[in-house]
Amino acid sequence: MPGSSVYLPTTDFNWTERAFALYAQGRLTVTEHTADGVSGVVVSGPCPRCDHHFVDRRSLDALTGLAGVNRNGEGEPSDLILLDVTCGCGIPHEGAPEGATGCGVSFRIELKRL
Numbered sequence: 216m217p218g219s220s221v222y223l224p225t226t227d228f229n230w231t232e233r234a235f236a237l238y239a240q241g242r243l244t245v246t247e248h249t250a251d252g253v254s255g256v257v258v259s260g261p262c263p264r265c266d267h268h269f270v271d272r273r274s275l276d277a278l279t280g281l282a283g284v285n286r287n288g289e290g291e292p293s294d295l296i297l298l299d300v301t302c303g304c305g306i307p308h309e310g311a312p313e314g315a316t317g318c319g320v321s322f323r324i325e326l327k328r329l
């Protein structure tokens with residue numbers, strides 16, 4: 216049930232699939248932005264596991280390098296962006312360790328660069 220998830224560190228692919236479904240439905244959004252000459256992305260929407268709203272901001276330059284390495288290891292420039300996101304809903308979950316900011320789930324969002 217949303218809101219009552221117990222803290223659980225998990226990277227189960229199920230959550231990645233669910234995140235993609237949320238993204239396809241337009242509930243989870245990924246926005247590119249540029250600030251101070253640095254491009255980044257903001258992932259915003261409901262967590263696929265606990266359903267709490269979260270916002271994840273990060274620099275994109277580091278990520279494109281990561282995507283290039285992750286794609287079939289040939290080091291070619293990639294137009295895919297891979298985002299490994301950890302839930303940061305900020306809502307306390309039962310059993311969460313000190314300093315945890317979410318329900319513990321990590322999932323991947325893979326999208327084509329605009």
Ligand SMILES: [Zn+2]
Nearest residue numbers: 265267304318
């Ligand atoms: Zn949560």
Ligand SMILES: [Zn+2]
Nearest residue numbers: 262265302318
């Ligand atoms: Zn969560």
